[in-house]
Amino acid sequence: MARVGIRDVAAQAGVAVGTVSHYLNHPGKVSPEKAARIRQAIDALGFxxxxxxxxxxxxxxxxxxxxxxxxxxxxFSSIAEGVEQRASQLNLVVFLANSHRSRERENTYLDVFEQNRVRGMLVASHEPIEDRLLRVRARGTPCVLVGQAAMSDEQASVSIDDVSGGRLAGTHLAELGRRRLAFVGGPLNIRQIGDRLSGASAAVRDHGLATLEVIDMPDRTVRGGREAARLVLERPADSRPDGIFASNDLLALGMMQVLISEGVRVPDDVAIVGYDDIEFGEASLIPLTSVKPPHETFGFAAVDLLVDEIADRGDHPRHRVFEPQLVVRASTTGGAAGAAW
Amino acid sequence: MARVGIRDVAAQAGVAVGTVSHYLNHPGKVSPEKAARIRQAIDALGFxxxxxxxxxxxxxxxxxxxxxxxxxxxxFSSIAEGVEQRASQLNLVVFLANSHRSRERENTYLDVFEQNRVRGMLVASHEPIEDRLLRVRARGTPCVLVGQAAMSDEQASVSIDDVSGGRLAGTHLAELGRRRLAFVGGPLNIRQIGDRLSGASAAVRDHGLATLEVIDMPDRTVRGGREAARLVLERPADSRPDGIFASNDLLALGMMQVLISEGVRVPDDVAIVGYDDIEFGEASLIPLTSVKPPHETFGFAAVDLLVDEIADRGDHPRHRVFEPQLVVRASTTGGAAGAAW
DNA sequence: ATCGGCCGTTGAAACGTATCAAGGTCGCGT
DNA sequence: ACGCGACCTTGATACGTTTCAACGGCCGAT
Incomplete structure (x- = not known):
């Protein structure tokens, strides 16, 4: 298993190294006869x-x-699929990395990829990260912020209009006649979360009749949802919300699970709206109404924007904001069972 | 943004290139004074x-x-987490790749990583892939097959004892007094799936009283589960299975959704067991009984085995097989509601 | 017969880094 | 004052590839 390079192949095939390189990169520029010899040498040597x-x-x-x-x-994984599809159309390879919500891991990967001279990076993060990306860009690696609108005009980003999403959810609940709404999620200082809340809040204000309380739940997981549900259940039934807007589907599913098992009827007693429209929301026994970002096109757009950044055509738009859509299912309008499928 | 290398840094800092290299790789071998100059040069130049x-x-x-x-x-993503944890302990970086069930993509990534001279690869695949890996190994890149026991003794692998897992599920259902069992999943020629079936089948045989039918459903997703449920519902109630073992949790959840919405009681009319113990199984309204592979340690073991392969200590064991565990929840033993949480 | 141009082929040079043997400096013990 | 060792520092070298200018041979046109 000696290390075998292009010149070993050249020697074995009886041609010059340049020819082997041509064979690899511009086949067709090399005569069929030598091509065959090279091909043969390559797999004889395991090059x-x-x-x-x-x-x-x-x-x-x-x-x-x-x-x-x-x-x-x-x-994130559904975005990843779009990214990979588009990238492979453009003959780019995608290196995926999981920062696992750890700042340190995130930094490590940023460094590693920078050192590996990737053409550019798509970065999604829950933390503020623009300063960090600014430095990366200054050193020559283009970056696109994914899932969160950039503050700076210079920082390219692809994001969802979360205010609009929050408004969709709030309006939907209000129009269903719900009067005591609750927003569940957090931390509120995260841009996306704050936007969703303020959208919902605006919808409530416009509607006039309803109120909106905030249940702060920084653990945005199924577990956090269960915890939030227990908080609600501690109250007397008539002071519980009759409409819940959770800042993501995991929270919504966790809440729904506990609420129903404790005898609360969904949507009769309380209607629930989630966010992200993940696959399992639709697969739930009571399919979840949710605000759906355009996953399919989202990853595509991110790659395209990154490619523009790489090409450095200075004049292209740097921000793309997508409008989410409300997908209504049984958790808000259910009669007997969902007709979603 | 001229390309700046280690010698530019050296010039700027007034030291030799070798010293800069030392600073980067063996700091402490270089005097504090020069280290400071180098550090300064590095971020002045954005090196x-x-x-x-x-x-x-x-x-x-x-x-x-x-x-x-x-x-x-x-x-796969829960395995990925274990892999990344263990790898970072060993100062290895993990490149993740999504083959998206496409043979072509799989091959592309295999090539790309081989050309990038990764130290080794962990490969999970639904397809038979040992021949391909054999060639990769022959060219010098160690590989560990993940999630599927290797046929060849030479091919390292980390896997679950799926026969045992199937037996656990089958035994559980039989001991609950279920008599008309159904295995749902496919394609059966995939090793893991076939093993699960044969384990369940053995359990049924041992138990003596029950029967086991096979419902072939190659689409192992929530959607496939819904379809399988509809097949079951077409039959008269008394010829439907009273115990279902699905070859993964997605299938189980999809089935449960449709069955319940059509008025079938779970677990009273039919008990359901899944496989993989994914997070959403527990989060379901009726938490899902499932066969749980040891996710946490699985990724660890895969990395450790790969490291052994890289070190090429010829004598280490090449296969690690883990015993799965049955996690019983409300979908098989539910009284009113799950006590799982 | 000569020339021009084309095609395939060649070998050298350069990319940015880590290492290594060799050289330099300093302080300490004799 | 000398020698020795410890510790830093140095600059050349090699890693495997692509590209580029140059070259040889061949054919058709003149």
Missing amino acids: VPNNAGRQLRLGRSSAIAYIAPDVSNPF | VPNNAGRQLRLGRSSAIAYIAPDVSNPF
Whole structure:
């Protein structure tokens, strides 16, 4: 298993190294006869092109990176699929990374990819990260912020209009005649969460009849949802909310599970709206009404924007904001059972 | 944004290139004074070490790859978390890749990582892939098959004892007094699926009283589960199974959703057991009994085995098989509501 | 017969880094 | 004052690739 390089192949095939390189990168520029000899030498020797050499010579790679806080969260993994599809159309390889909500991991991956000279990075994060990305960009690696609108005009970003999403949810609940609404989620200082709340809040204000309370629940998981539900259940029945807007589907599902098992009827006693429209929301026994970002096109747009940044056409728009959509299911309008499927 | 290398830094700091390299790789071997000058030069110039050069010189990288068919499947993403944890303890970087169940994508990533000279690869696949990995290994990149026991003794693998898992499920249902069992899943020629069936089948045989039918459902998703449920519902009530073992949790959840919405009581009319113990199984309104592979340790073991392969200590065991565990919840033993939480 | 142009082929140079043997400096013990 | 060792520092070298200018041979046109 000696290390075998392009010149070993050349020797074995009886041609010059340049010819082997041509065979690999511009086949057709090399005569069929020598091509055959080279091909044969390659798998006789088990030659594998060494990307380090190629990249060193070229000064660039053909990879992009997508860093997400949590690949197991369906929201991020569905974006990942769009990213990979679009990237492979453009002959780019995607390196996926899971920062696992850890600042340290996030930084490590940012460094690693920068050192690996990826063409650009797509970064999704729950934390404020623009300063960090500014420095990365200053050193020459384009970045696109994913899932969160950038504050700076210079920082490209692809995001959802969360205010609009919150408004959709709030309006829906209010129009169903719900009067005591609750927003469940947090931390509120995260941009996306705050926006969802303020959208819902605006909808309530416009509608006039309803009230909106905030139940702060920084643990945005199924577990957090269960905890939030228990908080609600501690109150007398007539002071509980009759409409709940959860800042994501995991929270909503956790709440729904506990509420129903304690005898609360959904949606009769309380209607529930989630956010993200993950697959399991639809798969729930009472399918979940949810605010749906355009997952399919989202990843595509992120890659396209990144490619523009890489090409550095200075004049392209730097922000793309997508409008979410409300998907109504049984958790808000259910008669007997969901007709969603 | 001119390309800046280690010698530019050296010039700026007034030291030799070797010293800068030492500063980067063996800090402490360089005097505090020069270290300061170098540090200053580095961020004055926005220097980023070029991994291609480093790797070329070293002849190896410090990355491993984990290729999974579908990162959004909780089974694979929970393994990924273990992999990343263990790898970072060992100062290895993990490149994640999503083959998206596409043979072509799988091959592309295999090539890309091989060319990038990763230290080794962890590969999970639904398809037979040992021949392919054999060739990769022959060219010098160690591979560990994840989630599926290798046929060849030479091929390292980390897997679940699926026969045992199937037996656990079958025994559980039989001991609950269920007599008309159904196995739902497929394709049966996939090793893992076939093993689960044969385990369940053995349990039924041992028990003597029950029967086991097979409902072939190659689409192992929530959607597939819904379809399978509809097949069951077409039959008269008294010929439907009273115990269902689904080859994964997604199928089980999809079935449960449709069955319940059509008035079938779970677990009274039919008890349901899933496989994989994904997070959403527990979060379901009727929490799902499931066969749980040891996710936490699984990723760890995979990395450790890969490291052994890389070190090429010829004598280490090449296969690790883990025993799954049955997690009983309301979908098989529910009185009123699950006490799982 | 000569020339021009085309195609395939060649070998050298450069990309950015880590290492290594060799050299330099300093302080300490004799 | 000398020698020795410990510790830093130095600069050349090699890693595997792509590209580029140059070259040889061949064909058709003149």
